[in-house]
Amino acid sequence: MNAATAAAAPMPATRPENHVIVLFGATGDLARRKLLPGLFHLANAGLLPAAYRIIGSAPADGAPSDQEFRRHAKEAVRQFGLTEPTGASWQAFEEALSFGAADPQDPQPLLDAVRDAEQAIGGKPRRLCHLAVPPGAFTSVIGMLGATGLARDTRVIIEKPFGTDLASARALNETVHAVFDEAQVFRIDHFLGKESVDNILALRFANGLFEPVWNRDHISHVEIDVPETIGIEGRADFFEKTGTYRDMIVTHLFQVLGIVAMEPPTSLSAQALRDEKAKVFNSLESLDPAAVVRGQYDGYLAEPGVDPHSQTETFVALRAEVDNWRWAGVPFYLRSGKSMAKRRQTVTLHFKKPPLRMFPDDAQDDPASERGNALVVDFDDPGWISARFLAKEPGPAMRLGTAEMTFRYADSFRRRHGLEGYERLLLDAMLGDQSLFTRSDSIERLWEVSAELLAHPRPVQPYAPGSWGPAAIDTLIAPHHWYLPDGN
Numbered sequence: 001m002n003a004a005t006a007a008a009a010p011m012p013a014t015r016p017e018n019h020v021i022v023l024f025g026a027t028g029d030l031a032r033r034k035l036l037p038g039l040f041h042l043a044n045a046g047l048l049p050a051a052y053r054i055i056g057s058a059p060a061d062g063a064p065s066d067q068e069f070r071r072h073a074k075e076a077v078r079q080f081g082l083t084e085p086t087g088a089s090w091q092a093f094e095e096a097l098s099f100g101a102a103d104p105q106d107p108q109p110l111l112d113a114v115r116d117a118e119q120a121i122g123g124k125p126r127r128l129c130h131l132a133v134p135p136g137a138f139t140s141v142i143g144m145l146g147a148t149g150l151a152r153d154t155r156v157i158i159e160k161p162f163g164t165d166l167a168s169a170r171a172l173n174e175t176v177h178a179v180f181d182e183a184q185v186f187r188i189d190h191f192l193g194k195e196s197v198d199n200i201l202a203l204r205f206a207n208g209l210f211e212p213v214w215n216r217d218h219i220s221h222v223e224i225d226v227p228e229t230i231g232i233e234g235r236a237d238f239f240e241k242t243g244t245y246r247d248m249i250v251t252h253l254f255q256v257l258g259i260v261a262m263e264p265p266t267s268l269s270a271q272a273l274r275d276e277k278a279k280v281f282n283s284l285e286s287l288d289p290a291a292v293v294r295g296q297y298d299g300y301l302a303e304p305g306v307d308p309h310s311q312t313e314t315f316v317a318l319r320a321e322v323d324n325w326r327w328a329g330v331p332f333y334l335r336s337g338k339s340m341a342k343r344r345q346t347v348t349l350h351f352k353k354p355p356l357r358m359f360p361d362d363a364q365d366d367p368a369s370e371r372g373n374a375l376v377v378d379f380d381d382p383g384w385i386s387a388r389f390l391a392k393e394p395g396p397a398m399r400l401g402t403a404e405m406t407f408r409y410a411d412s413f414r415r416r417h418g419l420e421g422y423e424r425l426l427l428d429a430m431l432g433d434q435s436l437f438t439r440s441d442s443i444e445r446l447w448e449v450s451a452e453l454l455a456h457p458r459p460v461q462p463y464a465p466g467s468w469g470p471a472a473i474d475t476l477i478a479p480h481h482w483y484l485p486d487g488n
């Protein structure tokens with residue numbers, strides 16, 4: 001495949017209406033790493049509204065002044081952004097930043113900041129609130145938005161994890177719906193904003209090449225693999241309450257599974273796409289705790305802030321079954337963990353083998369060996385897709401060797417407009433497009449299939465940092481093998 005011939009795609013001209021954006025948790029980790037650098041990148045790409053203001057918010061205790069918040073944002077962009085925060089573009093962005101502290105008992109500084117920002121813009125700008133706060137704070141912030149009237153005509157982005165089980169997700173949905181209509185709610189899962197995850201829709205439904213074989217007749221099993229090399233990065237408080245299942249699997253990996261497994265939607269509208277994803281989740285069988293390996297890396301218990309007897313998992317590998325006409329009998333193997341050997345974000349579709357009788361040297365090949373056909377989608381930015389197949393090795397004999405055809409985003413198209421997951425989703429929320437956001441029924445269904453696992457988790461098994469997880473994962477996937485494109 002000659003990736004260099006891929007044509008340059010024009011950018012849609014849509015620009016959001018004028019906006020006041022309120023970032024709750026503005027001094028936290030997510031705002032520093034993703035949201036502030038992401039908003040600056042959107043500004044540089046000409047994708048923020050013609051007029052906008054960004055108000056940081058957090059509880060009054062230790063809240064920064066406007067000037068301190070601007071310095072904080074500049075440092076965040078310098079450390080995590082794509083473009084240096086200098087020159088006229090930074091100055092314009094910085095002038096749009098202010099801070100408004102808010103406590104449930106005293107939201108006045110925030111209300112004043114919103115009023116000032118709306119007056120500065122003029123007319124009737126739209127309002128977007130991003131709740132980048134710990135899950136325990138959602139309810140009080142939502143209550144405050146309702147009580148102060150800030151919720152009226154406002155769109156709200158709610159971070160994951162949405163609840164910690166079915167009961168808490170239902171309760172949170174009730175809290176949200178007491179204040180917001182579903183049309184105002186944008187539950188974010190930044191994996192759905194990744195270019196290469198979105199591209200799975202194009203790969204499947206814009207080509208006649210792949211979709212006809214994208215089913216149980218041709219595919220033996222599917223892997224969704226997201227090992228990470230980072231540990232918990234000082235987030236013991238969050239991680240101890242969350243663990244890898246809630247942080248990564250029930251959120252990111254299941255959402256990717258939804259895109260990989262869905263039927264063709266009738267259109268790319270939010271309703272059509274989310275309906276198809278919901279159908280996949282409705283077909284998901286309840287997870288069997290015996291088909292879930294929970295791991296904990298050696299040394300986790302000694303991390304500052306971690307309970308020395310903690311059973312929180314830093315690793316999960318599991319088998320999921322989608323019991324519908326397309327996928328019955330095709331296991332989906334999901335794996336994610338911290339402190340692992342490599343960082344990867346891949347979906348691998350393994351194809352069934354044809355008979356190899358006419359290639360006697362290869363016919364004895366172990367039927368479970370991973371030498372067969374596979375389609376690998378790497379969805380880490382910038383992402384790539386590779387088809388693995390067998391080809392004749394050069395020489396007088398007919399021997400088969402493994403070959404690959406690869407498309408790389410990094411070498412193709414115009415990267416100038418490439419957006420990171422958070423950037424794309426912030427833009428979509430400003431445009432009011434819910435397609436890539438998760439819906440309450442789907443989230444509740446995912447907690448429902450998790451109920452047995454959450455009620456009866458197996459003990460965590462140790463694994464060495466820098467490894468691929470506990471040894472039991474090999475039994476889980478047998479007779480197949482965990483496969484990553486560059487070895488495992």
Ligand code: BG6
Pocket residue numbers: 228247
């Ligand atoms: C976050 C999780 O949602 O996603 C983190 O809380 C994880 O634990 C991160 O490391 C992975 O995201 P990315 O942007 O590296 O793909």
